[in-house]
Amino acid sequence: MGELFPVQIDSLQQFGDVLEPSEAEEPILSRPLRAALLEWLTEIWAKDELEAVKLQPRKRALFSGVPGTGKTTLAHHLAGRLGLPMLLIRPERLQSKYMSDSAGLIGKLFDVLKRRSEPVFLFFDEFDSFAAKRMNSGHNQTVEQDHNLTINTLLAHLDRYNGFMVAATNFADRIDEAVWRRFEIQISIELPGEAERRHILARYFAPFVMPESALTALAVSMEGATPALMRQFAEHIKRQIVVGPKAGWEMNRAAVISRVLSSVQPHPDAGKPRLWSLGAKDLATVKFPWPLHKSLKDYPAEPAPVVHGEAVVPFKRPGGEA
Ligand SMILES: Nc1ncnc2c1ncn2[C@@H]1O[C@H](COP(=O)(O)OP(=O)(O)O)[C@@H](O)[C@H]1O
Ligand SMILES: [Mg+2]
Missing domain, CATH: 3.40.50.300 (P-loop containing nucleotide triphosphate hydrolases)
Known part of the structure; x- marks a missing residue:
């Protein structure tokens, strides 16, 4: 049978x-x-x-x-x-x-x-x-x-x-x-700290890269996020980059990020990372490089970091030569 x-x-x-x-x-x-x-x-x-x-x-x-x-x-x-x-x-x-x-x-x-x-x-x-x-x-x-x-x-x-x-x-x-x-x-197994969040985001945005300051801003605004949520966020942005233009969607930075934030949501029991509360007003959105590139060389140079406290000032003689 x-x-x-x-x-x-x-x-x-x-x-x-x-x-x-x-x-x-x-x-x-x-x-x-x-x-x-x-x-x-x-x-x-x-x-x-x-x-x-x-x-x-x-x-x-x-x-x-x-x-x-x-x-x-x-x-x-x-x-x-x-x-x-x-x-x-x-x-x-x-x-x-x-x-x-x-x-x-x-x-x-x-x-x-x-x-x-x-x-x-x-x-x-x-x-x-x-x-x-x-x-x-x-x-x-x-x-x-x-x-x-x-x-x-x-x-x-x-x-x-x-x-x-x-x-x-x-x-x-x-x-x-x-x-x-x-x-x-x-x-x-705890939620990832800031350093891990940066790595996780960088991994799932690849092959796209972003300047350090933008990546840091994003990692900071995602405090409280699980690796799963960060992966979904990054992958959804990549998906939008590929599919959005074919579908005729508005492709400016604010439009893409707000579509992604509304379709990728933290679990209701989990805390809401800042990015989901502030959305387009979050510093991470403002700093988000757009369009995304695959090489850092394609972004404008980052301004040199402001050094606080003691800075080494190269000694210059009034005459000009070192
Ligand atoms: N530490 C991590 N580093 C990179 N990616 C991770 C990490 N933890 C989880 N992920 C990603 O998040 C998603 C969910 O992870 P999963 O192992 O299923 O979580 P759990 O079993 O705790 O619910 C997976 O797609 C995985 O690739
Ligand atoms: Mg599981």
């Missing part, structure tokens, strides 16, 4: 997407975050030396941070550095319509993993929606029992599984305490 959509019992894809190491991007990170990750990687690379002193490298990390801060990108990058494919597990794929089957789905996932000869890097997205605290309120006993069974099943599998694993959440405090304790590293 041919089924319309045969379920591949053994495939990882039934639980999410498999991302190849070669597809990973290099994230732009703050120094402390970079240091924390490098420490973890160094530990993993020192596996043999650790084993000699009866230790194992830590294998599980919990990433917390608001959506768009780069949790998925970072996990994928780590998997890439380890040369492993990453299974991006979608919580809904582990949650059966019939709640009581969720425990079964988890069992199936770890079964598939065990039968594979090649290791994978597990990434649980939106982990809080799946590994929420166990409950005992008695309000909805069946739901509570099913959920508690799911968590107990997850704990049992976590204790037996020895592969790399990252779980991502925006609500670390909602995660079941016992599950939380199974994660040996906790990394909080």
Whole structure:
């Protein structure tokens, strides 16, 4: 009997997407975050030396941070550095319509993993929606029992599984305490600082470049933005540059920036960066180079920076010669 959509019992894809190491991007990170990750990687690379002193490298990390801060990108990058494919597990794929089957789905996932000869890097997205605290309120006993069974099943599998694993959440405090304790590293992914914002903007505006002062003004006005929002902003401007003239849109700087600001919006729960509040009146808009060029040479020279405080004045004799 041919089924319309045969379920591949053994495939990882039934639980999410498999991302190849070669597809990973290099994230732009703050120094402390970079240091924390490098420490973890160094530990993993020192596996043999650790084993000699009866230790194992830590294998599980919990990433917390608001959506768009780069949790998925970072996990994928780590998997890439380890040369492993990453299974991006979608919580809904582990949650059966019939709640009581969720425990079964988890069992199936770890079964598939065990039968594979090649290791994978597990990434649980939106982990809080799946590994929420166990409950005992008695309000909805069946739901509570099913959920508690799911968590107990997850704990049992976590204790037996020895592969790399990252779980991502925006609500670390909602995660079941016992599950939380199974994660040996906790990394909080903060919004990028000004220096990182400059780099992120420069990356996503490429091949276009902009003079330092304009890039700084833009980075300053985007305080509070996630990397995701900055990427969308920069890419949307590039898209306008290509598509706008064909569509007959008004292409002056103010028109383009205001169209982009209205179609690329920060998440309602996130703070609004200044650029979105001031729009055309923001210094970053005023300083935004227009049109954008691919070489700095195509912009008028930047005025020399004003030096405050002690300046070295070249000594000149009244006669003229040095
Ligand atoms: N540190 C970073 N450097 C460069 N780009 C980033 C960074 N973090 C996120 N991005 C970009 O922002 C987008 C959203 O990132 P993502 O990893 O999906 O965030 P999250 O998983 O936290 O919601 C991606 O397109 C990614 O390329
Ligand atoms: Mg994500």
